[in-house]
Amino acid sequence: MLRYVAGRLLQAVIAVFGVLTIVFVVMRFSGDPTLLLVPEGASQDYIDALRTQLGFDRPVIVQYLDYLRSLAHLDFGVSVVQRIPAIDIVAARIPHTVLLAAGALFVAIGIGVPVGVAMAVWRGGLMERLLAALVLTGQSMPTFLSGIFLILVFGVMLGWLPTSGADDFKALILPSIALGALSMSTFARMARISIVDELAKDYVRAGRARGLSLPGIVWRHVLRNAAIPLITIAALEIGNLLAGAVIVETVFAWPGIGQLAIQSIQSRDFLVVQVIVLLISFAYVITSLLADVAYAVIDPRIRLAR
Amino acid sequence: MSANTAISRRVRRPRARRVPLAIAVVALILVAIFVLAAAAPWIAPFDPTRQTLVMRLKPPGTMTAAGQIYLFGTDDLGRDLLSRVLFGAQISLAVATLSVLVSTLVGVTLGMIAAWSRGSVEVIVMRSVDIMLSIPAVLLAVLTVAVLGPGFFKLILVLGLTRWPRYTRVAFGQTLQIATLPYVKAAELAGAGTARILFRHVLPNIAGPLLVVATAEFGLMILFEAGLSFLGLGIQPPAPSWGSIMSVGRQYVERAWWIVTFPGGCLFLLVLSVNVLGDWLRDRLDPQARVR
Numbered sequence: 001m002l003r004y005v006a007g008r009l010l011q012a013v014i015a016v017f018g019v020l021t022i023v024f025v026v027m028r029f030s031g032d033p034t035l036l037l038v039p040e041g042a043s044q045d046y047i048d049a050l051r052t053q054l055g056f057d058r059p060v061i062v063q064y065l066d067y068l069r070s071l072a073h074l075d076f077g078v079s080v081v082q083r084i085p086a087i088d089i090v091a092a093r094i095p096h097t098v099l100l101a102a103g104a105l106f107v108a109i110g111i112g113v114p115v116g117v118a119m120a121v122w123r124g125g126l127m128e129r130l131l132a133a134l135v136l137t138g139q140s141m142p143t144f145l146s147g148i149f150l151i152l153v154f155g156v157m158l159g160w161l162p163t164s165g166a167d168d169f170k171a172l173i174l175p176s177i178a179l180g181a182l183s184m185s186t187f188a189r190m191a192r193i194s195i196v197d198e199l200a201k202d203y204v205r206a207g208r209a210r211g212l213s214l215p216g217i218v219w220r221h222v223l224r225n226a227a228i229p230l231i232t233i234a235a236l237e238i239g240n241l242l243a244g245a246v247i248v249e250t251v252f253a254w255p256g257i258g259q260l261a262i263q264s265i266q267s268r269d270f271l272v273v274q275v276i277v278l279l280i281s282f283a284y285v286i287t288s289l290l291a292d293v294a295y296a297v298i299d300p301r302i303r304l305a306r
Numbered sequence: 307m308s309a310n311t312a313i314s315r316r317v318r319r320p321r322a323r324r325v326p327l328a329i330a331v332v333a334l335i336l337v338a339i340f341v342l343a344a345a346a347p348w349i350a351p352f353d354p355t356r357q358t359l360v361m362r363l364k365p366p367g368t369m370t371a372a373g374q375i376y377l378f379g380t381d382d383l384g385r386d387l388l389s390r391v392l393f394g395a396q397i398s399l400a401v402a403t404l405s406v407l408v409s410t411l412v413g414v415t416l417g418m419i420a421a422w423s424r425g426s427v428e429v430i431v432m433r434s435v436d437i438m439l440s441i442p443a444v445l446l447a448v449l450t451v452a453v454l455g456p457g458f459f460k461l462i463l464v465l466g467l468t469r470w471p472r473y474t475r476v477a478f479g480q481t482l483q484i485a486t487l488p489y490v491k492a493a494e495l496a497g498a499g500t501a502r503i504l505f506r507h508v509l510p511n512i513a514g515p516l517l518v519v520a521t522a523e524f525g526l527m528i529l530f531e532a533g534l535s536f537l538g539l540g541i542q543p544p545a546p547s548w549g550s551i552m553s554v555g556r557q558y559v560e561r562a563w564w565i566v567t568f569p570g571g572c573l574f575l576l577v578l579s580v581n582v583l584g585d586w587l588r589d590r591l592d593p594q595a596r597v598r
Contacts, residue, residue, distance in 0.1 A: 018437025140578035142529045144536045145570040243442030265452040277449050281441045
């Protein structure tokens with residue numbers, strides 16, 4: 001067990017390093033990274049001074065090591081626009097994004113899993129076809145489209161729910177649905193597949209032969225066994241939801257880190273953008289690590305497999 | 307999987323060769339969208355960038371003084387929405403097609419080489435794949451486009467170069483299997499070079515699963531282009547990308563539902579068709595797919 005966890009941990013560390021390196025490389029795609037960090041219309045003197053101050057005139061490898069060193073000290077740099085540490089600007093927005101991602105995950109699991117179960121249990125029937133259409137819709141509808149349609153129907157036509165901002169709890173409903181729709185389809189598909197797998201097993205037939213009802217077997221036995229793969233999906237989806245927040249928060253003017261990322265790109269505050277990309281990628285790496293470990297704890301076949 | 311299902315699947319196989327009605331319908335929709343996009347310069351009723359400010363935000367069906375009709379209505383600058391949606395289809399399909407080509411080329415080549423050479427090449431390539439897949443793709447695309455600045459070809463490069471890992475994974479796994487087959491050994495013994503073996507002998511035999519990946523990615527690329535343009539990072543105005551039209555539509559959603567509805571509906575229809583076709587292809591072509 002320990003060995004499995006250690007191996008998986010090493011993999012996560014490599015992934016984190018890779019993420020750091022990719023972000024470093026991408027930030028230098030434009031040639032001179034100083035130009036990304038100065039406000040529009042800055043004087044040449046200011047640009048030169050900043051370049052020296054930030055060390056962008058030194059060899060790239062030195063810059064890279066320096067970049068790793070400051071990140072290791074949790075120094076994410078100072079926003080050139082607001083002149084306060086970039087991490088503070090981002091941290092102030094994190095609770096909103098976490099709230100939104102939680103809402104979306106609630107929608108995704110709350111709708112996706114029952115839909116998947118229903119599709120598996122009523123396999124081949126009209127019900128499955130109807131639900132399959134729902135799943136396919138969720139999968140093919142980009143978040144900004146479903147977001148705007150939700151605004152159009154529930155905000156504009158019916159006037160039931162607020163369409164922007166984060167003033168009260170009701171404001172969370174529409175963004176959560178828009179963000180959760182795609183994950184809902186993923187959960188439904190995975191739940192269906194793993195329940196169909198379970199239903200074909202002998203213990204289900206044995207239970208039926210002993211006169212247990214199918215809903216009883218599904219509820220008491222099948223769901224528990226089928227839940228294991230869903231844990232991994234849930235963890236991976238958290239990363240996707242955080243990334244998807246970039247678009248949904250822009251549509252709903254939700255003041256989280258996704259909206260901040262786009263605002264910072266517009267105001268050319270790239271250190272803030274860098275912090276957000278790193279944070280979401282780390283969250284992605286960590287959640288998938290936790291999922292794999294949880295998986296191994298629950299199911300010994302995973303950690304013993306070679 | 308129990309023995310029961312395995313048998314019933316083999317028995318059912320010949321019937322599966324008939325193309326289901328749903329697939330025929332989505333294929334027809336896709337062909338129609340491609341044809342309409344290609345014919346946009348001839349069939350679009352208006353210049354997609356011509357502004358007529360007196361006609362701004364007119365609902366679908368409004369007539370001009372000259373008797374021309376705005377079938378989809380007009381946008382905030384009085385441009386004909388139907389013409390913009392038609393030309394927008396060109397952008398959407400061009401970006402998706404070209405970026406899928408770029409990522410297929412990069413991903414498949416890397417995957418086949420990694421599987422063929424094994425050793426340190428394999429470790430480096432496949433580790434890079436793991437790392438690339440640990441950054442959410444949307445985020446990487448947003449960051450790269452933001453750094454590079456907007457532009458048609460930059461967008462294609464960014465999408466192409468951030469989305470290769472999936473092809474590499476599939477090409478790698480498939481090539482590993484194919485490389486052990488006698489006919490590959492025979493080609494090697496006959497003196498064929500690595501490039502010839504990989505591209506002439508291996509590639510045609512792994513094309514099925516790769517096509518499945520490419521179809522799924524094609525749908526994703528359409529969504530990415532629209533999403534980035536929606537955020538103002540992709541195709542720039544006045545070029546009529548569906549994403550940028552919809553971002554205007556978001557601002558006017560309370561007064562002009564049509565601006566977001568028509569391009570959004572087309573986008574949805576296109577992606578839905580690609581996804582349905584992709585699922586069907588996966589069931590037919592991918593041996594590892596879970597057919598149920």
